[in-house]
Amino acid sequence: MGEAVTAPASLIPPFVSLSDLIHGHARERPDALALSDGQQSLTYAALDAQMDRIAASLQRDGLRAGDVVSVCAASSVRYALVFVAALRAGIVVTPLAPSSTAASLCSMLHDAEAKLLFLDAQVAALLDAASDTGEQAPARIALDDSDAGQRFDEWLADAGSAPASVEVQPQHPFNIIYSSGTTGTPKGIVQSHAMRWAHIQRGVAYGYGPDAVTLLATPLYSNTTLVSFFPTLGLGGQVHLMAKFDAENYLRIAERIRATHTMLVPVQYQRIMALPSFGQFDLRSFQAKFSTSAPFRAPLKADVLARWPGGLIEFYGMTEGGGTCILEAHLHPDKLHTVGKPATTSDIRLIDENDRELPPGTTDVPGEVVGRSPGMMTGYHRQDAKTREVEWFDVTGSRFIRTGDVGRFDADGFLTLVDRRKDMIISGGFNIYPSDLEAELRAHPDVADVAVVGVPSEQWGETPVAYVVRAADASCDAPTLKAWYNARAGKTQRLADLRFIDELPRSAIGKVLKRELRDLYLSASN
Template identity: 65%
Template structure:
């Protein structure tokens, strides 16, 4: 595929055009503060000029670790205007992880808020040599962002943006180990902007954002909103009641949420008393979105419901327009236009139609690679017989007769017990059907007899004996799928974007006494 997208435009230039065309239109809101496009563009200019003053050159990187705010978003776009890439980091990372990511990104400036700065200080963490921090929220103890900013009216030197340059460096969530930096070029983001036309993004769009700005999940909705001249409403910390109030207040038209957020919103007794009629599109990605929850959202929340299945690394994306395909809610949809999705076996060969295999994908939106990790980049790639590059997902699935992709599980989460493949998602779906079960995750643990054996971690909505629940579940499945143990938890560990941290569950199970016994 061409490395130079047709009619390529960079985000910072598009924002500037909106400032000239609709200067008083709202660009971004957070709390009680809103900034129009003229004010937002002027802020971006001052930031870009400040970065150039500090001699940061195009293709270099800054790092940000802070709660969502107007200045966070302006800093992100300001860095892009100066030709820089941005490494947005998760505040929930350990001090050691943050320092490693800042060092890996080769960031010379590290923008933090007071909470992150305090956490680093408590851990006695020292920034890598040559890296300077700036307090994005002007908190005490370090250089203040407002003092760092160039004077009002400052303008940066123009920087023509190459679509191959890094737009951002997204670090993987670390659910399976040390985070890796995923280099996403401007060309990849331009592909997202173009695709967004099909989802109604435009000058009238009001996107309510309740996931963190370091997450690709969030950026997939924030970037096209700004690119098409809409308004981004930032919610620094998700709260179901506050979300519903903000949606009514701002007359939100678009939103991107992860499944656990939909679950919490739909579970509120007062959900139906809120006027959500302004919504045109609701999106979901990042974690399994169960069919029953999709059906509930469709029944009670106005507007279209669209699920995206894909990876931060890019490659192929599947889209399920749930409102148009209510009988396909158990799938993640069909390949997006221009996206090529294949299924391969363990030897890298394509599987016959109807068979299951690892999902690989190719599209205009693909990462350049893992930053400084060429070997890991190679591991993530698959090439077809004609030498075309695809990205491996690590997910196992199959296509139904209509071309909709049905996911089984993460390949690494698949349990091999007595030579049989067991998909945890199948068992989790069974457990969730019980009225006493609020949430469930199934993991594999070592077994002397079977190699591995499935066990369940369950959150209950009402009291129930664990042994009785395990027996009920085992009555619903085949002999090879039966759970050898079941434990109840107050809640399942999740990442900031709602993914169940199965690695932590395995560690907790292993650390507990009598881990093979049912409790």
Template identity: 60%
Template sequence: MPTIPSMIAADYGVMGDILRERAAEAPDRPAVIMETGETVTYAQFDALADRVAAALQRDGVAPGEAVAVCALSSIPYAALFLGGLRAGVAVAPLAPSSTPEAIAGMVADSGSKLFFVDAGVAQAQKPAPVDARVVALDGSDAGETFEAWLAPEGASPAPVEIAPEHPFNIIYSSGTTGAPKGIVQSHGMRWKHVFRGDAVGYGPDAIALLSTPLYSNTTLVCFFPTLAGGGTVVLMRKFDAGGFLELAEKHRMTHAMLVPVQYRRLMAHPDFDAFDLSSTRLKFCTSAPFAPELKAQVLKRWPGGLVEYFGMTEGGGTCILMAHEHPDKLHTVGQPAPGHDIRLIDEDGVEVGPGVVGEIVGRSAGMMNGYHGQPGKTAEAAWTSPEGLAFIRTGDVGRFDAEGFLTLMDRKKDMIISGGFNIYPSDLEAVIAAHPDVLEAAVVGVPSEAWGETPVAFVALRPGAAVDAETVRAFANQRLGKTQRLADLVLLDALPRSHIGKVLKRELRDGWSAKG
């Protein structure tokens, strides 16, 4: 059997069709394995996706419409995703960590007639009911049971023609800077993720261990290519370092997608080096800043390559750092992926050259259709080049070096302007992190009558550290320029993070302002 199946070589394919081909090729091969050991083969998974698609058609969910799901990862969740795609229905996966009001708002925004949940989400949703038929994926009393809702065994959906521009899913932004926006990704955009699976070995012998949730684009960029290549996905409902290491060794994991905070916890696990991880081929990272010293530690202690992706759920452009091939570039996020055009622009929208800091904009074959129902927000996210080409603004600030490697500075909105000087929080965070008792740090700008804005740091200390806040602040200020010096430093048990590990700087800023 070829390492990369035939359909993956095509310019465009449909995930529902590819799943059927994989089931015909290897019906008994495991498609999805849960951390509990529950397993579904490709033949079983294909049949379950058919039952989902037939049930959606029975309930009048038309191609192009959406269904919402808010639950922890499970085999029914995965089947709902594939069955929805087979019926031409866009899936809107929502984060259970969102507030009840936000979840209800996202269900309404997606226009979903059906809302799939589990018991945990249903309990949290009680204060904000949704206007949709509720189905319980876990068989609980949270709604009509998934098994009862499914079409009968052996059911087949009516064939649906799916064009590249048709919606594949709606991924809602985290809402850390306001109300969540629905990012509409097309079948053509998602296909680009599948297509590049060739380069990283997503073949029939791939075992991908995924501990980030199915409602995250971080997970999906590994989940779908693994299944398209005929490999096996091992799903964790919730990440914990010890459990991850046990599963990686047990299943002889070949691929993993993790966010930086997970790498940090794995490296800190006291028994990390005792586990046999020699089957690992590639480990991936995305979604949040990845400290160069942490990358170096992963490369030293964990077999296999390390690949960092920098990009947006909205698409546009992606940078790739093959860290194992460029150990001298660990402070960067790599170079633009083949076929991706990434540029930097100044405050006036004028392109800047190498060595100059600017906002990152990108263009590629993989770009969102737009924000669901928000044409104004979609237009705001676009930058038009002098040649008349549409790029997507990332909101990130960076700088290219002479070899075309991109160094991230900060989110544009996080840059601090103090006394007319631009201060990049990442520069200050690196200085603070050099203190031996500091585990991690985040710097935000707060209002200042004298300077307009001034930097304040929030720090989590290493276990057992006894240093006080003023000592750490003095350490940093001795090493910072006059305009960069910290006005305050606050010690926290841990920095607040989103479900994919991004530090919630707005919470830090708002909390400090409220205290003042």
């Protein structure tokens, strides 16, 4: 695998919808396996036929191109079916996180104006607890054949049913992905068919194709999963879904199915590599392993490279789009501390605190990362003001998306992330990047994991505090560890407090929920 991430023009036509790509595979390779979840499997012929039935059912219920349906359930073949089938009818899909609060789910369903909700029993119980919201709830279809709604098989049109043809254009909305909502009201990120098409095009360079066997252990509501899911199906490979991640079971499945591709978040790599039994599994079938969504520490990347066959590729970008950096770690083992170089189709720049672009070629000077590419969101659903907040325009008027991350380019054009702009701590007028403090703390043998957050301070405005997960054989107490760190830190980077915690709170895709840590600290201090 080389540097290029753009598919050769001879291999990919100008634009084909995902639905048409799947139909083509069903025609050319009807018996090839398309989807499996350990309970149910579908060939491309069966997938195509089921997509027709579901699309016809949606049209029967009065849904038209541009309408929205939502899916909120554990990952399964049926979940995947509904997602791709809705696209055949020109319908926009909003996948939602079952881990959301009931109030948040109701809010997102209302904001998306979903006409139907495909769910399971667990989500139904959650929503029923919030039935007094007063908002009109969409009709429910139960994916798991429970009493969560009308049973899927009863709702589904007869075998052989076909939908009315819908012509999909690149600019049409494909899906709405809601932000996590951990820092406020979730925002609906509208992604177009063109954006997903760009992901499929990129997939050719990484070996996605008819021989690809992709194992996915992250949820289907996450863009992390979808950037691997759609290229696999679009280019004719197999997708194997895990409803719940378990490190040893993941390895067992990977060995059995001879997985060639996977997408994992860093905390999953960490748990897999920590298994004493890791070396017992035959993983030689792997061609490409991907990661995104959360910081991927250099030592962990090095461990994956040393012990897990196949390439390791890290994507850095946002669900909103706006450009991607790619680190092909197996080709650049001296750049593991970076997130790679801008993709060939991406324009990544840095701007200062006054929104002025840093001069091209500037190295080792931090700035906020902004980017543009063919894979950019249309905007936030029904939130024009929020959309404008994340847009930045250069002197030519070209539109970029702000990432909120602070980074710096090195002399070779590789991007190193310094920290999240919103996580930066301003203490006594000095900018403190929590990632610097966390890196120093991880050097202590008693520290297994750590997160540093800023909390209010009457004297300094903000001051840093650390939450530490101790290593299994740790003997150091909190005051001693704090003193050890502060003796090594600059005056402005010293910790005001350090506390132990059993496990850092994380989202389903592995991001540390720093807001929860701040709230925990403030509530414990009052």
